[in-house]
Amino acid sequence: MSPTYTLWEAEMPLRTLHFCAAVVVLSLLGTSVLHGQAAVEYGVMTGSSATAAASSRGIPFPNVAGALSTGSSPSAAPAPGSGPAGVPSGTAEAAAKTNLDFFQSHAGPNAGTVAVHTTPDKANVWVDGKFLGPAALNLKLAPGHHQLLVRAPNMHEYLQEFDVTAKQAQSFEVAMKSAYQSQVVVHWPAQK
Numbered sequence: 001m002s003p004t005y006t007l008w009e010a011e012m013p014l015r016t017l018h019f020c021a022a023v024v025v026l027s028l029l030g031t032s033v034l035h036g037q038a039a040v041e042y043g044v045m046t047g048s049s050a051t052a053a054a055s056s057r058g059i060p061f062p063n064v065a066g067a068l069s070t071g072s073s074p075s076a077a078p079a080p081g082s083g084p085a086g087v088p089s090g091t092a093e094a095a096a097k098t099n100l101d102f103f104q105s106h107a108g109p110n111a112g113t114v115a116v117h118t119t120p121d122k123a124n125v126w127v128d129g130k131f132l133g134p135a136a137l138n139l140k141l142a143p144g145h146h147q148l149l150v151r152a153p154n155m156h157e158y159l160q161e162f163d164v165t166a167k168q169a170q171s172f173e174v175a176m177k178s179a180y181q182s183q184v185v186v187h188w189p190a191q192k
Helices: 003-046 049-056 092-105
Strands: 112-119 124-127 130-134 137-141 144-151 158-164 169-175
Touching (some): 092 137, 112 124, 124 137, 130 137, 158 169
Antiparallel strands (some): 112 137
């Protein structure tokens, strides 16, 4: 028996051991990656930390940069005692009532009427960054430039800027679109 033959025999189990160790490490790494992906997808579905913090208090929180403008319109000014983005502290119902009262009291004699209806029903509505509650709703707004935001779970946000003219009625029929693809296309590698 030659010494190189015994070295080759000893090297064979060592290669097998390295291969098995690599397979185990890659398997564990793959399950960790899949677990991490699942955690991220769950986080995306349940919302961001700012939204989750606001939701834990029962207050819907818009995710729109610059939802409040600093114009001369009385409806653009935040309500007294309001928190971030014009949402008063307390429950969502209290925030909606306070903000609706604010718009009604600041509408003035030349107020225009705005109606918001959504599909699906009961999507949350904000006007000028102030939470107004679930649709359908009718409100009076002071004439001027305004911003409408509509949100519903698992749907794309609807954001629309609009102008209210004196003593005119305006209606928004908002058909929400799903945030998820309705169709998945899989492309397989071409067969040779």
